[in-house]
Amino acid sequence: MWRMARPRKPLLSRDRIVEAAGALVDTEGLGAVSTRRLAAALGVSGPSLYNHFRTKDEILDAVADAVSARVDLSMFEPGAGRDWRSALHDWAHSYRDALSDHPNIVPVLARGPGRRPAGLRVADAVFGAMTEAGWPPAQATRIGALMRYFILGSAVGSFAGGFVDDEAAYDPSDYPHLGQAHLLAERRREVDEGAFETGLAALLDGLALQHEALTGPATGG
Amino acid sequence: MWRMARPRKPLLSRDRIVEAAGALVDTEGLGAVSTRRLAAALGVSGPSLYNHFRTKDEILDAVADAVSARVDLSMFEPGAGRDWRSALHDWAHSYRDALSDHPNIVPVLARGPGRRPAGLRVADAVFGAMTEAGWPPAQATRIGALMRYFILGSAVGSFAGGFVDDEAAYDPSDYPHLGQAHLLAERRREVDEGAFETGLAALLDGLALQHEALTGPATGG
DNA sequence: ACCTGAACACCGTTCAAGT
């Protein structure tokens, strides 16, 4: 038997692993991802993954970062000529859209950017755009944080989907105002999107009041 | 050997299990809770727990509900004579305080109230108070949802704590605006509380604008 | 009624061995 000239093409790569892990997370949930199942989906044995990632957690981090990378940041570019408020509005929607395409990975994303490049790029863009718009650094940090709270909170658990679809679960003597709550689950998307838009508008309206107080009222110089 | 008159006092109860599980979640995190470890802390063997709960998930649900039960709802009582805005403000703080005392259980709480009594009582109180304050039902639902997004988002993952405490992680050529980001971790509480208060104030200011539009401007009848 | 040990079908990760 002749010797191989070189080890033939590797069966695995970081990208292939991340892609397969993402698909598994999306279709079966975070809890369904085990190193053995993921490896099987890739046609290899479990321990092979450890040649490319140090831990299973690092794989999930990479999946989360791939989702962060899909968030549109173009509205924050200096050349875009956007005011801070409308940029924040569009970015929040883009962020929420990215997360709602892959809701199962949100708990991993909630751990924060850490050392994930795409997560850090998001934080960098928001902070940069807010300071550029005249917000003091401490306020720019707070805006990045509070927007993250709201967007992540809306993605980590659906409001409407958190209620069971069973009228008997809402005894009127215990919960006098929840007589219609059993209808929430089937209007899930509508309810959650309405709440997100209402909350986002309120948040931006409230911040605009603060920004006016900062730069002086529009009519008062 | 004489027969026991009756099976002697049970070693376990639902309350004891929930208490021990809560302590384990608080001190070692959600991931550290296994049925075997929890049983050992209670001085019994793993399968014993299944005489009191159907699954491990039900135990964690009960722990989450115990946290929900600590949220103050008195500001929503009709007799309290509170306006919707200040009631919402105080409730949000009480909710956040309860969660920040037990951050590790937040992912479970994020699954929604489901059939958890304390979770349902919270939803009932908020919805009831908002409709009472003149908000149309659809808006009252949205307010319950968006407040939950914000509070849960602030609890599920610290903003400041999501950044690593390592200046070298923020290469200025990659992240031009994150030069100070390594300082966030050590100011974690201050940053997160400031962002929460700023965001909450903005949210309530924004909602107040909507409420005025609803009832007519204060000076215009 | 309530607790037990044994068992089943899983986990994440390490490691020596192969090519």
Place this chain on the structure above:
DNA sequence: ACCTGAACACCGTTCAAGT
């Protein structure tokens, strides 16, 4: 360099057996 099988120390849950 990269993949493998075997092994270690775990999991959640079921079940027959004990009292």
